[in-house]
Amino acid sequence: MPSTPHAETFPAPTPAVSQVFTTVLSHGPLTRLEAGRRAGLSPAAVTKAVRPLLAAGYLAEDADEDARPTPGRPATLVRVNGERALFLGVKVTGTELIAVLTDLCCRIRLDRRRPLPDRAPGAVLTSIAGLVQELLAHAAESDAPVAGLGIAVSGDVDRAEGVVRYSPFLDWRDVPLAELAATTTGLPVTVDNDVRALTVAEQWFGAGAGLAGFALVTVGAGIGCGLVVHGQVVAGAHGVAGEIGHVVVDPAGPECHCGNRGCVEAIAGESAIVARMREVTGRQVDDSAQAVALAHEGVPGAREVYARAGEAIGRGIATVANLLGPERVIISGEGLAAYDLFAGRIRQAFTAAAFGSAARCDVLTRPLPFEQWARGAAAVAIQSFITQPPGIGQG
Structure with a gap:
């Protein structure tokens, strides 16, 4: 595997510059x-921060054609020069790898998928290396350096140490990825x-842009939650902040893989829904697509499985709203394919469990493909690049 095409360091990554x-x-x-105004910095601080970014080509200036004519120097706009650097992002699921090549503005230039028949760390690394090699070959057509690689994995991930502490869907423990x-x-x-990686992208470029606080809840194989509080993505002291999937909503409910009973994920995760659907309907149900089909066909008991899942999700979201008071909760994930089956119950349970004005939190759905x-x-790779002190590698 070749090294990065050019060694690249972000200029003077002080807090103000970043x-x-x-x-x-x-x-x-x-x-x-x-x-x-948006960054809460003085004009002098902004001028000082912008100067090295312009000199190094990370920012560019354009005339502000909409500005009113004023005496003296004409108004100018500063923008990110997206062509200045490239980044790679890889999402690891239990069955496949999804990889993208992006520019500095995190615009996807190329995407690739590869099946993952073997979940062992060594096999996954070999597959990641193959995808990276393919994307680097395309990146070589540009003069821009590839400045970083981000890898997103479900479970308990210590970003500071670069270690996957526990990923239930990969069956990994303490892998220094x-x-x-x-x-x-x-x-x-x-x-x-x-x-959390998806939350960073939504904070910078998506439905969370401009919000001081929001939560991103993902519904699928697991139930995840990313949190932004006072403009910062919250990881917590041990990297597990926002684990809404392991909020207990029914102490007498089914056992969860975490060891507790009645967690949101044990009721509303895909495997939990499939298992419950087999139990309720007496049918052979192998995956979520078959479970959705049974519910849409009106098989007795099938819709109740999704209603139960929706109630668990709604209660979990209400817990987040009561504790943190986000402006918005964004619901996403592959489980949205069945959203029509439990949307009403999510809203009902949320409204019933949210305290006072927390119920006014804006709840919206946003289907997002794995790309x-x-x-x-890739966004967390960009984030690391622009905040990492010179001479210190990420991970």
């Missing part, structure tokens, strides 16, 4: 005045929980 760059990345093009992938690919690597999750992995 803050201004992220502000322009999410909301630009902006005037310096508006960038300072960032170190292994960096050695294999020659790239700086950032590893994060897949839902967008891989884009989230």
Whole structure:
């Protein structure tokens, strides 16, 4: 595996430089005045932060054609030069890898998928290396350096250490994935929980842009939750903040793989729904698509399975709203294919369990394909790149 085409270091990644760059990345093009207002920085601080970014080509200036004519220097806008650097993002599921090549603005240039027949760490690393090799070949057609690789994995992931502490769908424990992938690919690597990575992308470019606080709840094989509080993605002291899937909503409910009973995930996760559907209907149900079909066909008891799942999700979301008071809850994930079956019960349970004005939280659905999750992995690689002190590798 070749090393990155060019060694690349972000210029002077002080907090102010990173803050201004992220502000322009999410909301630009902006005037310096508006960038300072959004970032909470003085004009002098913005000017100082912008200077090295312009010199290194990470920001560019354009005339503000909509500005009113004023005496003196004409108004200019600063924008991120997306062509300045490239990034790779890989989303790891239990059955396949999804990879993307993005520019510095996290716009997808190319995406690839590869089946994952073997979940052992060594086999997964070999598959990741093959995908990276393929995307690097395309990146070589550009003069821009590939400045980082992000990998998104479900479960308990310690981003600071680059270690997957526990991933139930891969059956991994304490895998130093960032170190292994960096050695294999020659790239700086950032590893994060897949839902947190998607949350970063939604905060910068999606339905969470401009919000000081929101929650992203994902429904699928597991039930995940990413949290943004006061403009920051929250990981918690041990990297497991937002584990809504393991909020207990029914102490007498089914056993969860975490060891507790009645967790949201034990009721509303795909495997839980499939198992419950077999039990209730007496039919052979092998996957979620068959479970959805039975519910749509009106098989007795099938819709109640989804109603029960919706109630568990609604209660879990209400717990988040009561504790943190987010402006918005975004519901996404592959489980949205069945959203019509449990949407009403989610809303009912949320409204009933949310305390006071927490019930006014905006709840919206946003179907996102796995390529967008891989884009989230690229987003955390960009985030690491613009905040990492010079000379220190990610992961």
